[in-house]
Amino acid sequence: MATAVASPPTSAPPRTSEEERVRAARRRDRINAVAWRLAGYAFFLGLWEFASGRLMDERLLPGPVDVLRTFGELWASGKVPGAFADTLTRIGIGFAIAFVVGAAIGILMQNRLLNGFFRDAVTIGVTTPGLIWALITAIIFGNRPWGPLIAIVLTTFALISVNVAEGIKALPKDLIDMAKSFGVGVVRRNRQIVIPHLAPYIFTGVRFGFSIAWKVTVLTEVFSSSSGIGFEMRTASQLFRLPEFLTWILAFYVFALLLEKVVLEVIERRFFAWRDTIKS
Amino acid sequence: MSATDTRRDTGPADTAAPDTVDELPRRRRSHPVVRVLRSSLAGRIAFPIVCLLVWLLAIRIVTSIWPFAVDVLPTPTQVFSFMWDELTGETLAPRNVYETFGISLRRLGIGMAIAMAIGTVIGLGMGLSKRVNAFFNDWVVAILAMPNLAWALFCSLAFGFGDVGPIVTVVLTGIPFVIINVREGVRNAPTDLYDMARAFGVSRADTIRHVLLPSLMPFMFAAARYAFALGWKGLVVAEVFGGEDGAGWTIKFWYDAHRAYGVIGYALLFVVFALLFEKFLFDRLSGYFFRWRPEVNAADVVEQRFDAPGVATATATADSGNGTHATTTGPKPERGAGGDETRRSHDG
Amino acid sequence: MAEITVRNLHKEFGVGADKIVALDDVNLDISGHVFVSIVGASGCGKSTLLNILSGIETPSHGQVQITEDGRPAAKGYVFQAARLLPWRTVMDNLLFVQxxxxxxxxxxxxxxxxxxxxxxxxxxxxxxxxxxxxxxVGIARAFSTEPDVLFMDEPFSHLDAITARSLRAELQNMWQETRKTVIFVTHDVGEAVELSNRILVFAKGGHLADDIDMPLPFPRDVADPEVAVAKANVFRTFEQIGALAVS
Known part of the structure; x- marks a missing residue:
């Protein structure tokens, strides 16, 4: 008994220090992680810079510094905003059509007959490489503007359909029944339950769809377009200007990544914050 | 759907066939013929027929407006007779379809082997050490988000025509999936089994061989499947730009020859080939590797994961690390990010 | 003959406000071919004690010694869930721990x-x-290493009543045949009374509240009046020391 009584006072002072130790350890862990992440950046960028000109010919593998300098030159030539704008317009229009088509199919798939009808269409849409659509539309439409648009629609609609269908399938029937039992009207039911429930599904579809849409757009531009990022890439590669080529693709890649990672994710987090709070 | 699994509280069961609509009680019994006509099978059969009709109709309409479009628009008969010629070995291309796919397959195999080897090492490191994870994480995400077009074009320019460019493209397209899956496998390590091994004093070597490696197998398998499906797409793009032979190059051959029926026919062959490979080889392998899983047919699980877009690819690839958060918030809040990345790369 | 000595054993988890004391100054001596049950409400530290004894966890402080004729004893373990390697056959699971x-x-x-x-x-x-x-299979695996001491952590709690009962009978037979030292954790007093010849009662806060001898002859059956009486007695002890969960 004596030991039991004696132990709390002796363990009290070390407890706080222990707490501090743990906090310090956590802080150290965080700093460590950041340091290692920076080390990763340094390593890979350094490797890239080192490889260019030493492991591989400088003209074949321009280093990051070269790419930045080329970007400066391209920017100064004034071609960049125009090319970005062309590509973004194309993505915007194509993706908007894909969204409407995809959402419509997703809704129609609730019907059994149409579900069977569209199931294979969706599978084909998900599994067929964008390259194939790009080539087919390019050969049929040449460089008419709707060739790339059709390619974008065909590669992205399925993702939207799948997400919409998933969302509808997972509608919270219990909540809807609850609302019905309280005599809540159709309009309010839709606004308060159905739409908030579907919104995240649709948004996820948009996010994935976008990440695919931009890649396909650039790909189609490579084959059949006289403007846009893909066209600039094709020109640069035909002239064997690797720095320019790399700069175009990297610039748009960084732009798209920022858009989908930062912008879309911030929007998602802001609007759908309730989902995380519910989870925890 | 990996896309949505994060916040879904429902299990994987509801991702099964979407026919559940059938079972709604409100449906009244109707005439059997009507029922057959309304069934999902009827829709499935109708789909190719409608497609063919739309195709023929489109040709009819377009050629009535622009008569000169006849050359550009291929008819279904042209396409199918082209495919038949290819399959029987008669071709105008320098190599027949079997040699062509053989060449591509060899490149894919080499690329996948390299990707699996390197990816496993990095994935193990990232799963075991937070520092290694912090070191590589953003770069894995970056490589994953890179369009394979960029790799393909770059490799064709940098390595010239031949085997190297396509193989490097396959490695670069496939490696993020291997890394992410292996990391996830390490993170989902069965700790209760490790404790068991420790309590019985089993040696380290035996624990690795009988506990660690088998528990990683499903993740490795998922990795191989993804690396195959996406590496294949990447390979074809690479061959289009930097090959002298192979499936991609042959599609480009027909494209350059302005034979639309050739492009479409070859594209169909290509898709069929990938699907067959996927269904037969991978299903066989998964049946063999996961024969210890009698309760759920492992083939089905992996199958669903891969095939049906509506199923979480994320169990294996979850938390692929959405760059900024994976290291700080741990796996749970980011679940689905992996699905994101995976899904995201299902492009051309 | 197996000897288990525990001195001033203390174990806590977490730090600061989250700190939980799982075991508080536990002293124990177990020797010979006995079947010792550790009972108590959930969260009283009985599984922690077992984990420390078996070496899965380490104590915060205090000593644990398990010997067989002076040398370190060989241990076997039966877990709450069977913990079999799903990718190995039953026989290979047994061979895995040999x-x-x-x-x-x-x-x-x-x-x-x-x-x-x-x-x-x-x-x-x-x-x-x-x-x-x-x-x-889990039980066979534990016995098959022919350990000196066998640890069991609520091995029947996941099973239905009928299966659990037949397994208890089997366990009794195996223990009679092999005469190992068994440390058996359970929250089921009836099970403890039926199987063991010594019962250690743990109270909330992780201290050893009582140590009861069960001299009844084996094999026992829960339906026997003597066993029922013994069970009632143990329950009474529980009430006296306030070890029952106040849930």
Missing amino acids: KDRSEQTRARCQRYLDMVQLGDKGRKYPGELSGGMQQR
Whole structure:
């Protein structure tokens, strides 16, 4: 008994220090992680810079510094905003059509007959490489503007359909029944339950769809377009200007990544914050 | 759907066939013929027929407006007779379809082997050490988000025509999936089994061989499947730009020859080939590797994961690390990010 | 003869406000071929004690010594869930924990599988067996290493009542035959009374509240009046020391 009584006072002072130790350890862990992440950046960028000109010919593998300098030159030539704008317009229009088509199919798939009808269409849409659509539309439409648009629609609609269908399938029937039992009207039911429930599904579809849409757009531009990022890439590669080529693709890649990672994710987090709070 | 699994509280069961609509009680019994006509099978059969009709109709309409479009628009008969010629070995291309796919397959195999080897090492490191994870994480995400077009074009320019460019493209397209899956496998390590091994004093070597490696197998398998499906797409793009032979190059051959029926026919062959490979080889392998899983047919699980877009690819690839958060918030809040990345790369 | 000595054992988890004391100054001596049950409400530290004894966890402070004739004792473990390798057959699961893979060892494993009436299931995968069968394999695995001390952590708590009862009878027989030292954790007082000849009662906060001898002869049956009386007595002790969960 004596030991039991004696132990709390002796363990009290070390407890706080222990707490501090743990906090310090956590802080150290965080700093460590950041340091290692920076080390990763340094390593890979350094490797890239080192490889260019030493492991591989400088003209074949321009280093990051070269790419930045080329970007400066391209920017100064004034071609960049125009090319970005062309590509973004194309993505915007194509993706908007894909969204409407995809959402419509997703809704129609609730019907059994149409579900069977569209199931294979969706599978084909998900599994067929964008390259194939790009080539087919390019050969049929040449460089008419709707060739790339059709390619974008065909590669992205399925993702939207799948997400919409998933969302509808997972509608919270219990909540809807609850609302019905309280005599809540159709309009309010839709606004308060159905739409908030579907919104995240649709948004996820948009996010994935976008990440695919931009890649396909650039790909189609490579084959059949006289403007846009893909066209600039094709020109640069035909002239064997690797720095320019790399700069175009990297610039748009960084732009798209920022858009989908930062912008879309911030929007998602802001609007759908309730989902995380519910989870925890 | 990996896309949505994060916040879904429902299990994987509801991702099964979407026919559940059938079972709604409100449906009244109707005439059997009507029922057959309304069934999902009827829709499935109708789909190719409608497609063919739309195709023929489109040709009819377009050629009535622009008569000169006849050359550009291929008819279904042209396409199918082209495919038949290819399959029987008669071709105008320098190599027949079997040699062509053989060449591509060899490149894919080499690329996948390299990707699996390197990816496993990095994935193990990232799963075991937070520092290694912090070191590589953003770069894995970056490589994953890179369009394979960029790799393909770059490799064709940098390595010239031949085997190297396509193989490097396959490695670069496939490696993020291997890394992410292996990391996830390490993170989902069965700790209760490790404790068991420790309590019985089993040696380290035996624990690795009988506990660690088998528990990683499903993740490795998922990795191989993804690396195959996406590496294949990447390979074809690479061959289009930097090959002298192979499936991609042959599609480009027909494209350059302005034979639309050739492009479409070859594209169909290509898709069929990938699907067959996927269904037969991978299903066989998964049946063999996961024969210890009698309760759920492992083939089905992996199958669903891969095939049906509506199923979480994320169990294996979850938390692929959405760059900024994976290291700080741990796996749970980011679940689905992996699905994101995976899904995201299902492009051309 | 196995000897277990525990001195001033203390174990806590977490730091600061989250700190939980799992075991508080536990002292114990167990020796010889006894069947010791550790009972108590959930969260009283009984599983922690078992984990420390078996070496899965380490104590915060205090000493634990487990010897067999002066040398470190060999240990076996039966877990709450069977913890079988799902990707290995039943026989390979038994072989996994053996020191060698000789013919003799195989024969021994087969003998213990026979003992739990699964002699013909050696080539099955655990996923093909029922929960009760899996737990039997777990028991056979623990016995098959011929340990000096056997630890069991609520091995029957996941099973239905009928399966659990037949497994308890089997366990009694095996213990009679092999005469190991068994440390058995359970929250089921009836089970403890039926199986053990010594019961350690743990109270909330992780201290050893009582140590009861159970001298009744084996085999016991819960239906026997003597066993029922003993069980009632143990429950009374529980109430006296306030060890029952106030849930």
